[in-house]
Amino acid sequence: xxxxxxxxxxxxxxxxxxxxxxxxxxxxxxxxxxxxxxxxxxxxxxxxxxxxxxxxxxxxxxxxxxxxxxxxxxxxxxxxxxxxxxxxxxxxxxxxxxxxxxxxxxxxxxxxxxxxxxxxxxxxxxxxxxxxxxxxxxxxxxxxxxxxxxxxxxxxxxxxxxxxxxxxxxxxxxxxxxxxxxxxxxxxxxxxxxxxxxxxxxxxxxxxxxxxxxxxxxxxxxxxxxxxxxxxxxxxxxxxxxxxxxxxxxxxxxxxxxxxxxxxxxxxx
Amino acid sequence: xxxxxxxxxxxxxxxxxxxxxxxxxxxxxxxxxxxxxxxxxxxxxxxxxxxxxxxxxxxxxxxxxxxxxxxxxxxxxxxxxxxxxxxxxxxxxxxxxxxxxxxxxxxxxxxxxxxxxxxxxxxxxxxxxxxxxxxxxxxxxxxxxxxxxxxxxxxxxxxxxxxxxxxxxxxxxxxxxxxxxxxxxxxxxxxxxxxxxxxxxxxxxxxxxxxxxxxxxxxxxxxxxxxxxxxxxxxxxxxxxxxxxxxxxxxxxxxxxxxxxxxxxxxxxxxxxxxxxxxxxxxxxxxxxxxxxxxxxxxxxxxxxxxxxxxxxxxxxxxxxxxxxxxxxxxxxxxxxxxxxxxxxxxxxxxxxxxxxxxxxxxxxxxxxxxxxxxxxxxxxxxxxxxxxxxxxxxxxxxxxxxxxxxxxxxxxxxxxxxxx
Ligand SMILES: Nc1ncnc2c1ncn2[C@@H]1O[C@H](COP(=O)(O)OP(=O)(O)OP(=O)(O)O)[C@@H](O)[C@H]1O
Ligand SMILES: [Mg+2]
Numbered sequence: 001x002x003x004x005x006x007x008x009x010x011x012x013x014x015x016x017x018x019x020x021x022x023x024x025x026x027x028x029x030x031x032x033x034x035x036x037x038x039x040x041x042x043x044x045x046x047x048x049x050x051x052x053x054x055x056x057x058x059x060x061x062x063x064x065x066x067x068x069x070x071x072x073x074x075x076x077x078x079x080x081x082x083x084x085x086x087x088x089x090x091x092x093x094x095x096x097x098x099x100x101x102x103x104x105x106x107x108x109x110x111x112x113x114x115x116x117x118x119x120x121x122x123x124x125x126x127x128x129x130x131x132x133x134x135x136x137x138x139x140x141x142x143x144x145x146x147x148x149x150x151x152x153x154x155x156x157x158x159x160x161x162x163x164x165x166x167x168x169x170x171x172x173x174x175x176x177x178x179x180x181x182x183x184x185x186x187x188x189x190x191x192x193x194x195x196x197x198x199x200x201x202x203x204x205x206x207x208x209x210x211x212x213x214x215x216x217x218x219x220x221x222x223x224x225x226x227x228x229x230x231x232x233x234x235x236x237x238x239x240x241x242x243x244x245x246x247x248x249x250x251x252x253x254x255x256x257x258x259x260x261x262x263x264x265x266x267x268x269x
Numbered sequence: 270x271x272x273x274x275x276x277x278x279x280x281x282x283x284x285x286x287x288x289x290x291x292x293x294x295x296x297x298x299x300x301x302x303x304x305x306x307x308x309x310x311x312x313x314x315x316x317x318x319x320x321x322x323x324x325x326x327x328x329x330x331x332x333x334x335x336x337x338x339x340x341x342x343x344x345x346x347x348x349x350x351x352x353x354x355x356x357x358x359x360x361x362x363x364x365x366x367x368x369x370x371x372x373x374x375x376x377x378x379x380x381x382x383x384x385x386x387x388x389x390x391x392x393x394x395x396x397x398x399x400x401x402x403x404x405x406x407x408x409x410x411x412x413x414x415x416x417x418x419x420x421x422x423x424x425x426x427x428x429x430x431x432x433x434x435x436x437x438x439x440x441x442x443x444x445x446x447x448x449x450x451x452x453x454x455x456x457x458x459x460x461x462x463x464x465x466x467x468x469x470x471x472x473x474x475x476x477x478x479x480x481x482x483x484x485x486x487x488x489x490x491x492x493x494x495x496x497x498x499x500x501x502x503x504x505x506x507x508x509x510x511x512x513x514x515x516x517x518x519x520x521x522x523x524x525x526x527x528x529x530x531x532x533x534x535x536x537x538x539x540x541x542x543x544x545x546x547x548x549x550x551x552x553x554x555x556x557x558x559x560x561x562x563x564x565x566x567x568x569x570x571x572x573x574x575x576x577x578x579x580x581x582x583x584x585x586x587x588x589x590x591x592x593x594x595x596x597x598x599x600x601x602x603x604x605x606x607x608x609x610x611x612x613x614x615x616x617x618x619x620x621x622x623x624x625x626x627x628x629x630x631x632x633x634x635x636x637x638x639x640x641x642x643x644x645x646x647x648x649x650x651x652x653x654x655x656x657x658x659x660x661x662x663x664x665x666x667x668x669x670x671x672x673x674x675x676x677x678x679x680x681x682x683x684x685x686x687x688x689x690x
Contacts, residue, residue: 057590077596087591090686091609100605101595134686152595 004031009063023049025213038203046214080154082162095129101152119147139170159191283323336471345462348403355441359394362422367392375458406457470656478656499642503626506565518577543568543629556637569622576618580611613687
């Protein structure tokens with residue numbers, strides 16, 4: 001069984017003025033293949049930093065990460081990333097964007113054509129294949145980003161607030177899409193979000209992080225993601241456990257924010 | 270002064286008239302015309318086509334009006350041309366006075382005028398005749414033929430019945446008479462408000478020149494050779510500059526060693542105007558083709574380097590991360606992400622560089638050349654052939670504008686995503 005394992009990872013940013021920020025402290029985590037984990041936490045608690053380390057964009061100051069027992073040292077095709085926005089290639093058509101990974105991997109069109117077309121179907125962009133990406137709406141662009149990531153067949157998909165810039169309705173549709181793709185493809189997914197609702201719906205596992213230093217505060221295992229596959233997400237929200245869990249997490253994050261505020265105010269006075 | 274005033278009046282009148290007419294006529298309601306907030310919303314400000322047309326037309330109108338062009342219906346008063354006369358009263362040393370008339374024939378530029386035959390008349394002061402070119406003045410040796418001359422102590426005391434003394438001025442029918450310190454009369458016919466052709470030829474003269482030179486050529490080369498050479502130099506110099514500058518800019522954007530090494534050079538050369546290099550290039554490479562190409566190469570090199578560097582620096586880090594996460598190699602990142610991403614910047618640079626090169630080539634040709642647009646106007650100006658100078662300036666402007674339009678069209682085709690990402 002392949003796993004993503006994060007072992008005692010810490011990240012410290014040295015700031016030119018001599019001080020430093022402890023963005024992550026002793027993060028230990030293990031993700032099995034096919035697990036869907038959402039990550040929540042107040043702003044600045046190190047969520048993006050953690051994801052960037054998993055993606056291999058930066059090396060942690062301490063600790064080590066392995067995927068299928070291979071150490072992670074740099075970005076690689078086995079770990080796909082979906083960014084919040086602006087990561088599509090404007091100079092390529094929708095189809096060229098989606099087939100980017102296979103093309104870079106040296107595949108011939110006959111090898112990837114079918115899969116790319118299938119993915120464009122799945123994300124509902126079959127009619128926009130040859131459009132330029134700047135001609136698409138924000139939601140459509142995120143679907144392209146998702147398809148592009150999937151076309152490269154990564155083992156792990158990392159998403160940093162992929163739906164953050166979308167309106168509520170589009171967002172809900174995209175959430176269903178993510179769930180569907182997760183079940184169909186069986187990928188391991190790490191999804192960062194600011195929305196507690198989204199974290200509940202899309203988190204088979206839900207990680208709440210706390211700031212200063214960034215650490216794991218609490219972890220949940222939730223049934224909602226499984227239920228949500230192919231179902232109406234609004235129905236899930238009526239589940240008796242849903243609202244209490246949401247309230248619990250909300251007040252948890254609320255308290256953390258309060259604490260940060262209090263601390264900065266205390267520092268000032 | 271008057272020209273400026275007329276221009277402002279045309280501007281205001283045209284504005285009011287066009288506003289009134291279009292307000293009546295427009296029933297078209299496109300999206301922009303439905304916007305209620307227009308003042309301050311830059312996107313609603315589109316060049317008014319009427320304004321552009323009237324603007325260009327009024328330049329020609331004013332040009333024509335002030336040069337007496339046959340093409341414009343209205344003219345400001347021109348110089349006096351034709352026959353006129355004034356009288357002078359000569360006083361002999363013995364106090365006796367006699368009046369005589371000076372007949373003046375004022376002729377136009379390019380015409381020939383014969384002096385009028387005049388009847389000497391009676392008395393000791395005899396009638397005179399003189400010819401003078403429009404816009405010029407003429408000393409009238411009025412007493413040469415008189416029985417008592419200034420040498421004998423005679424002097425002019427009145428012109429057209431008005432008293433005059435040395436240094437004084439009298440307005441006569443179609444001009445002015447000034448008495449010099451020595452007592453001679455100097456007649457200047459009315460010059461009107463029009464410009465002398467030597468200063469500003471009328472538009473048709475420029476067009477005539479254009480036709481003539483495009484048929485017969487000028488200074489051993491046809492017009493098209495002159496312009497073609499200038500254009501050829503610009504394009505060759507620009508391409509050499511781009512071929513070296515773009516890779517250099519990429520290298521500076523991607524490698525700290527290249528950046529450190531070339532930054533001082535580029536930053537130093539950037540503010541040096543290419544024109545300032547002309548003397549040095551002439552010393553080094555002479556005034557021939559090589560020197561000009563080197564100059565244009567240098568003019569475009571720094572612009573293209575900086576544009577390419579900016580293009581590389583401008584790539585969003587998420588795009589780079591995305592490409593690496595999708596398995597791209599460094600070379601693939603370069604080829605499929607960094608190069609296309611930098612194209613808009615490079616095109617902007619190329620437009621600037623082309624403009625600078627075009628200006629520089631004309632300046633270099635002004636200094637020294639045997640062919641080229643700049644050389645043409647320089648030589649023409651030495652012979653006061655203002656119409657050729659004007660024609661050259663207009664052609665230089667038109668070509669420069671044409672280059673810019675061509676570059677913009679290329680841009681639209683090659684980097685359609687510009688400004689939309
Ligand atoms: N390159 C960097 N240099 C210095 N400090 C950094 C850098 N990147 C992140 N940090 C700091 O690390 C901490 C965590 O940042 P991170 O971006 O991971 O937060 P986050 O949880 O993703 O926040 P948000 O929810 O707002 O995106 C912050 O305090 C931030 O200031
Ligand atoms: Mg973040």
